[in-house]
Amino acid sequence: MAEPFEPKITAFVCNWCTYAGADLTGTSRIKYQPNVRVIRLPCTGRIDFMMVLKAFTRGSDGVIISGCHPNDCHYTSGNYHARRRWMVFRDLLEFVGIDLERIIFSWVSAAEGAKWADLVNEVTSKVRALGPYRELRQLAAVGID
Amino acid sequence: MEALQTKAKELLAAGTVQVAIGYGKGTGNARRPLFVTKPERAADLIVDAACTQNLATYLTKHEVRVMGRMAVVAVPSTLRSILQLAAEKQIREEQVLALAVIDGQVRELATFEAIEEAVATIPDAMSEADRNMIDKLSAMSVPERRAFWADELVRCVKCYACRASCPMCYCERCTTDVNRPQWIPVASHAVGNLEYHVMRAMHLAGRCVECGTCGKACPVGIPVHLLTIYAEDSVRRQFGQRGGASAKLDYAMSTFKPDDKEEFIR
């Protein structure tokens, strides 16, 4: 029997809220599924949409994007800029046929260790149920005979 | 048409402008850009329904700029381009003069303020054909849309005609030209092509003037303009701002409102 599918989840998180929140998850010893790989950035404002695209084209089955709640940004407003970018990006991704179920946005503060664990678990389980994200990877073969 | 020729002739003769950028006769019924520097050649300028290319693209070109002040024959989207270029500090008022063709009338618009007033009266520019196409695509399921774009984008040969024809793609170094890191693969394949076109649409969101020139420029007929127009429309729907409305910076994607409304962030 084939091995059960274990999804690859890439998370883009800000240093001050979500990364710290995930640290708190650790300090509180709350367990979650090990499928996530965290890319630490200073702020959600630093998350270039190109990185998200790259994560998918490099084989991520799901992407988590998370930072400080509105008003709580360590840099005052990076998360607000990021939010606008996501609002348009998400719209556009859907328009080109990318499955939005695989890209999850969340605000996780430095105090929300439990929320981080819940988020990772929920996304991992959901993406596991959706199966591998073959569609984008298959695109690479389109037009090649 | 005569009014335009007369106007261009006068401006060139008086030395108000050194070059008039307009449309001339191309192959068959096609129109091509025409650069008129001598008053007597103003008669070669054409205005008709086939003149759709956004000539604002040439306003940022070094070779054109060195000629002196430019008059540009402007369809509505060209006017928006001028304002957006001004907002992005790519053009100054004394460098350009618009010969606006609105409802068959030619109007000389010599200041950004005058252009802003004219633009304010122009309704949002998405053409009926584009609107129908976007509606058709929006009605599809996600896999259907993915299939549609996969079929289209696989034909892209990365000639960058879309980029070259776009007045807002004036960057000296495009993201595609960056190789450390190589954001966009050099080779043309469906994944890289998708990344390129999504990137371009994201970069035009809030700046696109919906002229559709990129789509017309595509030698293999991919409707790439639908992506930028869709992104621009997304900005307008969500933030109530549009590209090219003002010569002062009002770029939706580098500002925010604390109460921007979304429903997908948990």
Add this chain to the structure above:
Amino acid sequence: MARVGVFVCHCGENIAGTVDVAAVAKAALDMPGVVHAVDYKYMCSDPGQTLLKDAIKEKKLDGVVVAACSPRMHEPTFRRAAEEAGINPFLCEMANLREHCSWVHDKGAATTEKAIDLVRLQVEKVKRDRPLQPIRVPITKKALVLGGGIAGIQAALDIANSGNPVLLVEKSPSIGGHMSQLSETFPTLDCSQCILTPRMVEVARHPLITLYTYSELEKLDGFIGNFKATIRRKARKIDEKLCNGCGVCQQKCPVKKIPDEFNEGLSFRPAIYVPFPQAVPNKPVIDVKNCTYYKTGKCKACEKLCPTKAIRFDQEDIVEVHDVGAVVLATGFKTMPVGNFSEYGYGKLKDVIDGMKFERLASASGPTGGAIRRPSDGKEPQHVVFIACAGSRDRLKGVPYCSKVCCMYTAKHAMLYRHKVHGGQATVFYMDIRSAGKNYDEFVRRAIEEDGVKYVRGRVSRVYEEDGQLVVKGADTLLGAEPVEIRADMVVLATAVQAQNDAEELAQKLHVSYDPYKFFAEAHPKLRPVETNTAGVFLAGACQAPRDIPETVAQASGAAVKVAGLFSQPTLTREPIIAVVDRQPPPVFSSCVGCFLCKSACPYQAIEEEVIKNRNGDVLKVVAKVNPGLCQGCGTCVSTCRTKAIDLEGFSNEQVFAELMCI
């Protein structure tokens, strides 16, 4: 070719218990560019750091990955070690194997695999690290202390005594805070005012302390060493320079029936008032909401009678901007309103009061002169029930935490009551007695054993009024949960300590984190208890968590030392994690096209215009330039830039891209 060293820490059992550290080190050796990989028990220990330093020297490493705890914990430690070994500190990265891996996953192959991936990400990153030089910026050697309670007073005095000027801002008309309202203090029963007022006066007299009462922080811009604080000085409607504090205005004010905040509504005050006799400054303020002149346009009795002509009805708020180098947050707490307790009569039963009201009753300077009189009819209560944990440790009330001070002050209240009403009976309902602290448990024992306070372990389910008395229904859980019913004359609730109502708003103004209960968050729960996540902003007192006076004072002194330490440096060294616009040789000069869309994206106005000219002074190009003093390194401009002309040091496009390439 890169020469990267990987150091995998066991952290005792913390990492090694779940992750196969030897396998991680072995796998690291196969990663391109890695020339050295070991695992060790405690990398942060002295031998661990020596191991790292020796390897850097011997193996000529040009990049180091320490796979251990969170970089938020030990990144500075290992960067310093790398620097000591002779390489640039910014060539050291950390893979978070503890908080993000071993502590949150079960032992197994998947966990070790994740650990290897985490190391791989950092190896790819470190290979693209550039040596960076710290940025030096000047420091404004003046501190802003927000809050004039005992925390703010102590912090202000300690900072000023270290030779640095302080701006102390208090929102109410006088400094003193909650402590000035207290009667006596546990465990020594010395009078609160007697120990506090000398400190208040010292603040007022200190040549290095500028005191702004009746003032609030509007906003805080800038960064450590270089903040700009906008302060609103609310109009007192008094010329403070002319006023000599004689008090005639207070006596002559025709409005007399305003509940007195200082006495917790147990007495009344006029519309022009000094909050309490020992107030600092001893200058009145006109309560505009209640003043007859502001309501009807007539009266001005105070103006007519003021001997120094100090009344200024037309005085406006003043908004000032001050340059400060550090901020101490000492904004204190509030207690849960009695109205929150439906079971104890919603605050409608006059004789069900909270601890602060009891303090005023017991205080020699209070409305009763220190005699215990119940509010409804002024009679001396013969039986008083004290209910501890009113709200605290009660999830349904939204306060799962322990308010910490209530056990002690409840014992004190019961004791004071027994001292003042000799025949009276005091009963305390409690959940647990938490009296850890020097001489604290002895104090509680004294209340029970010497002063005859009756302690009943159990919760009170209901308090209601019957025949002019309060009926307290509870249970004694030490007697098999036997129902207890007591007829009492007065009930005192030890209400939960909570964050101030505006704590969240203030935290957002200062960009400091806060916990779910809106208490400000410290940078590290154990090792950085007085710092916040925002460099240059420090914490003191109950704005961080419930605290008693000794702890508050200790923390305030701690925060003051942090400020003094910061100010003792000639300039400030900042992490060079900032955005940089690229520069290239002519004729390109920069790949920036000068659209300046990044300018409006920057939260710090750090993006400037640089005009590039040729020898003749002709403008060749106008491009963006990042002011390194202002940039905080968020990177919002970087992802806005279409030409990728801006990049962020430490989190560059190449680095993130490389990380993504190995996922």
